[in-house]
Amino acid sequence: MSEKTSQILPDHPEEAKMPELRREPVSGRWVIIASERAARPTDFLTNHQPAENNFCPFCEGNEEKTPPEIMAYRENGSKADSKGWRVRVVPNKFPALRTEGEQNVHGEGIYEMMNGIGVHEVIIESPRHVVSLTELGNGNIEEVLRSYRDRLLEIKKDKRFAYGLLFKNVGVAAGASLEHTHSQLIATPIVPQLVENEMERAEAFFNNSRKCIFCDMIQQEIAAEKRVVISTERFIAFTPFASRFPFEIWILPTAHGSHYENQEEGEIEELAEILKNTLVKLESVLDFPPYNFIIHSTPFNIHKSEYFHWHIEIIPRLTNIAGFEWGTGFYINPMPPEEAAEILRKK
Amino acid sequence: MSEKTSQILPDHPEEAKMPELRREPVSGRWVIIASERAARPTDFLTNHQPAENNFCPFCEGNEEKTPPEIMAYRENGSKADSKGWRVRVVPNKFPALRTEGEQNVHGEGIYEMMNGIGVHEVIIESPRHVVSLTELGNGNIEEVLRSYRDRLLEIKKDKRFAYGLLFKNVGVAAGASLEHTHSQLIATPIVPQLVENEMERAEAFFNNSRKCIFCDMIQQEIAAEKRVVISTERFIAFTPFASRFPFEIWILPTAHGSHYENQEEGEIEELAEILKNTLVKLESVLDFPPYNFIIHSTPFNIHKSEYFHWHIEIIPRLTNIAGFEWGTGFYINPMPPEEAAEILRKK
Numbered sequence: 001m002s003e004k005t006s007q008i009l010p011d012h013p014e015e016a017k018m019p020e021l022r023r024e025p026v027s028g029r030w031v032i033i034a035s036e037r038a039a040r041p042t043d044f045l046t047n048h049q050p051a052e053n054n055f056c057p058f059c060e061g062n063e064e065k066t067p068p069e070i071m072a073y074r075e076n077g078s079k080a081d082s083k084g085w086r087v088r089v090v091p092n093k094f095p096a097l098r099t100e101g102e103q104n105v106h107g108e109g110i111y112e113m114m115n116g117i118g119v120h121e122v123i124i125e126s127p128r129h130v131v132s133l134t135e136l137g138n139g140n141i142e143e144v145l146r147s148y149r150d151r152l153l154e155i156k157k158d159k160r161f162a163y164g165l166l167f168k169n170v171g172v173a174a175g176a177s178l179e180h181t182h183s184q185l186i187a188t189p190i191v192p193q194l195v196e197n198e199m200e201r202a203e204a205f206f207n208n209s210r211k212c213i214f215c216d217m218i219q220q221e222i223a224a225e226k227r228v229v230i231s232t233e234r235f236i237a238f239t240p241f242a243s244r245f246p247f248e249i250w251i252l253p254t255a256h257g258s259h260y261e262n263q264e265e266g267e268i269e270e271l272a273e274i275l276k277n278t279l280v281k282l283e284s285v286l287d288f289p290p291y292n293f294i295i296h297s298t299p300f301n302i303h304k305s306e307y308f309h310w311h312i313e314i315i316p317r318l319t320n321i322a323g324f325e326w327g328t329g330f331y332i333n334p335m336p337p338e339e340a341a342e343i344l345r346k347k
Numbered sequence: 348m349s350e351k352t353s354q355i356l357p358d359h360p361e362e363a364k365m366p367e368l369r370r371e372p373v374s375g376r377w378v379i380i381a382s383e384r385a386a387r388p389t390d391f392l393t394n395h396q397p398a399e400n401n402f403c404p405f406c407e408g409n410e411e412k413t414p415p416e417i418m419a420y421r422e423n424g425s426k427a428d429s430k431g432w433r434v435r436v437v438p439n440k441f442p443a444l445r446t447e448g449e450q451n452v453h454g455e456g457i458y459e460m461m462n463g464i465g466v467h468e469v470i471i472e473s474p475r476h477v478v479s480l481t482e483l484g485n486g487n488i489e490e491v492l493r494s495y496r497d498r499l500l501e502i503k504k505d506k507r508f509a510y511g512l513l514f515k516n517v518g519v520a521a522g523a524s525l526e527h528t529h530s531q532l533i534a535t536p537i538v539p540q541l542v543e544n545e546m547e548r549a550e551a552f553f554n555n556s557r558k559c560i561f562c563d564m565i566q567q568e569i570a571a572e573k574r575v576v577i578s579t580e581r582f583i584a585f586t587p588f589a590s591r592f593p594f595e596i597w598i599l600p601t602a603h604g605s606h607y608e609n610q611e612e613g614e615i616e617e618l619a620e621i622l623k624n625t626l627v628k629l630e631s632v633l634d635f636p637p638y639n640f641i642i643h644s645t646p647f648n649i650h651k652s653e654y655f656h657w658h659i660e661i662i663p664r665l666t667n668i669a670g671f672e673w674g675t676g677f678y679i680n681p682m683p684p685e686e687a688a689e690i691l692r693k694k
Contacts, residue, residue, distance in 0.1 A: 019444055019463030021536070029540050032443050032463050096379050096671070096679045097366060109567040110560065111588045116366030116379050167670025175669025184670070189368070192675030193376050213457065220456040241458045294674035315673060322522025323514025323531070324443070326662060327641035328539030332443045 024242035025205075026198050026213055031242040032332045058180035060127030066090040070121060071150065073143050087143045088124045089151060089185075095120035096186060103160060103189050119155055119164075119187035123147055124180065131179045132170070132288065134279050141272040144183070148295070149268070151185055152261035156300040161187040163195060163299045166260070171290025174317040191299045198296070199308055206307035214309030215256050227337050229281065229344045234267055235274045239337035239344070245319065246335035247286060247344065249278055251312040258305035260297040275312070281347045282316065290317040371589035372552075373545050373560055378589040379679045405527035407474035413437040417468060418497065420490050434490045435471045436498060436532075442467035443533060450507060450536050466502055466511075466534035470494055471527070478526045479517070479635065481626045488619040491530070495642070496615070498532055499608035503647040508534040510542060510646045513607070518637025521664045538646045545643070546655055553654035561656030562603050564588075574684050576628065576691045581614055582621045586684035586691070592666065593682035594633060594691065596625055598659040605645040605652035622659070628694045629663065637664040 020033045057065035063081045071089045078084025091099075097118025105114040125144045126136055133141060152164045168183040169176040191199075205213040221227055221238045229237040229249060237251045251274060253267065263271070282289065297310040325331055367380045404412035410428045418436045425431025438446075444465025452461040472491045473483055480488060499511045515530040516523040538546075552560040568574055568585045576584045576596060584598045598621060600614065610618070629636065644657040672678055 021461045021463045023459040025457045025459070030537065108588075110372045110563050111567075112370040112372070114368045116368050163675075165671060165674045167674050169669045173667065175667040186671055186675075188675065188677070190377065192677055194674070194676035197676075216457050220458075241455075292670040292673055294670050296674065313673075320520065320522040321668065322516045323639040323641050324512060324533055326639055326660075327512045327514050327541070327643065328510075328533075328535065329541035329544075330535070330539055 022242040024240065024244075025217065026201055027194070028197070028201055029242070029244075030330050031244055032330060033243075033336050056129055056178065056180050058122075058124045058178060058182060059129050060085070063088075066122075066124075067093055071147065071154075073147065083127070085127055086140065087126075087147050089147055090122050090124065092120040092122050092184070097188065114189065117160060117189050119161065119185065121151060121185045123151075123183045123185065125182055126180075130181050132279070132283065133168075133181050134276055134283060136181070136276075138269075138272050138276065141276055142269055145268050145272055145275075148183075148185070149261045149263060152259075152297075155185075155187045156261070158187075160189060162191045162301060163188050164297070165192070166295040166297075168291075168293045170292070171288075171317065173290035174292050176290075195296070195299065199299070199305075202307045202309075212256055212307050212309050214252060214311065218252060218254055227341045229341050230274055230277055232270055232274050234270050237274055237278045239341040241337060243333055243335075243337040243340070244331035245315050245317075245333060247282060247289075247316045247318075247340045248333075248337070249282065249314045249344070251275060251278060251314070252309060253311075256306075256309055258298040258302070258308050258310060260295050260310045278314065278344075281344045282314065284347045285343055286316060286318070291315060292317065369589040371587065371591075372564065373548055374541070375544070375548055376589070376591075377677050378591055379677060380590075380683050403476055403525065403527050405469075405471045405525060405529060406476050407432070410435075413469075413471075414440055418494065418501075420494065430474070432474060433487065434473075434494050436494055437469050437471065439467040439469050439531070444535065461536065464507060464536050466508065466532065468498060468532045470498075470530045470532065472529055473527075477528050479626070479630065480515075480528050481623055481630060483528070483623075485616075485619050485623065488623055489616055492615050492619055492622075495530070495532070496608045496610060499606075499644075502532075502534045503608070505534075507536055508647060509538045510535050511644070512539070513642040513644075515638075515640045517639070518635075518664070520637035521639050523637075542643070542646065546646070546652075549654045549656075559603050559654055559656050561599060561658065565599060565601055574688045576688050577621055577624055579617055579621050581617050584621055584625045586688040588684060590680055590682075590684040590687070591678035592662050592664070592680060594629060594636075594663045594665075594687045595680075595684070596629065596661040596691070598622060598625060598661070599656060600658075603653075604657055605649070605655050607642050607644040607657045625661065628691045629661065631694045632690055633663060633665070638662060639664065 022031050022033055060083050067090050069081055069088050069090050072085040073087045075084040097116045097120050099119055101115050101117050103114050103117060123144060125133060126140060130136060148166050155161055155164055164185060164187040166183060166185050202213050218236055227238045229239060234253055235251060236254055237249055240248060240250050291314060293312055293314045295312050298305045298308045369378050369380055407430050414437050416428055416435050416437050419432040420434045422431040444463045444467050446466055448462050448464045450461050450464060470491060472480060473487060477483060495513050502508055502511050511532060511534040513530060513532050549560050565583055574585045576586060581601055582598060583601055584596055587595060587597050638661060640659055640661045642659050645652045645655045
């Protein structure tokens, strides 16, 4: 936890307000909502700090500076790895995991290890040097979201891979080094621990209540209203009850669906719209903050899940993670999600 | 995961090296050791960036700028909240949790919450304006470590608290805002999820093998040698097999002990020595990096545990956490712990 506001601020009237501990029902993690530690969105402003790149390998015309493309949506007649694409997917040049080889699990005393096989791809979202997804037209964003689906459907055919994670890093503080708008896909040979934990807890909830915990949460959020940012016919964006970070936002389809890649065409169009509108609000309130978004979906080996509900988690990166978080898994969030939602709704 | 080295580096000969997935046996988390993504310690150098403070409330003579002291080691005859102290413990002026009140667990549909009761204290490690613990004499560091013990022993008498976490944030990137050397203690009304997870897994290992997993790990590390940084009669410092971060280091007592606060006097003296020597090496290799250290100990309500072994985890904060880590709990570490240990040993 950052001590940003401790010791150096003058006393103020709210000093005695009791912080609230909240539990995120899916992951089980606890969050401390300590609203007196900061109050206004301007308290969180940080530099967007786009990475400085003299040369951008993601711009149209520089196709030979990336590994050969895996897939692209292109103008008719244009050739692979040349101009004429709208969205382009390439392997990461220095991938965290490698596609060739077998898992080869082995041990060394109490230690377990395996080969780092997997997939690490970059989705270049526009041929133009644009730094935010929100600068793209709706049709362009739909194609980005379709490329996510198409890559997941392709990768899950390879039985060596257990899970595919789609995510986006924006700004240096969020881990990006290239500013040209892009996202990434990493497929792993095992189901990641965080995903497994959420699946197990969601399954336990289902076994107990015969209901999807996310469907329940959506109903409760619609009824409570106070944390809803945007709702459309088929999607809802809200600030989660136990938000880890100021202005954290989740986007979920309101009808149950376990896998991102099983969405229908009409859904993708509506998702493009709500994603763009949500990010526009976030960028407007926080002046283009660094952020990550992450798509949580069901592992490949589960054909259809009644208990897990795919969704997108958007986390602005405004506060530092410190010793307390590393030691406990608790987060301290100085911005109550109800206030964050109210501010976002007004934008 | 940062894309720091991706796309912009020229091809190099090691490009085809297979990354390795390693599992940390206590927490169960997986780490990707991707050694070709960076090679030399200088690749990780960041600014120490001490927080700029014109006025330091932690310096001797400014005692009235902090809340009244809870405890201090003082020269004979000196008064509370005045000069003459060597180590001083004060409440955090803007605490994340508050000492007054009851837990009051309650629900709202599927959501659970409780009052944020707890303890949040600051341990000021020196009356002088010193920015690193390593600038302190051994006797001074012993007193810091004794103050940790004394506060834990006192706080655990209050049955409302389940766990006490001692940690240190150094540098802005690690969450510190004041540069004057200090650490913090937060006591929580519930056992944090990360601690519970480690306890459960260590207990399962014990039930299976009748051995403490940490004792086993220590034996294995001593035999393997390659990850050991320093060993003394009663302590060992090594880079863990599944290090999340470059130059991550754990310090453990070699004889089994479940609670930090149950250490004997002679142990504290030896711990001060190995902690200082380890941090001196880290500061020398990485030019005073931002870092956190966290003491992992057994929850208050367990009198003595055969399966959990207290220890200190030191994590330099050199790389950004990005979407992949947030979505999976996986970490990508470009520095194999065996190489890190070799570099640290030579310093």
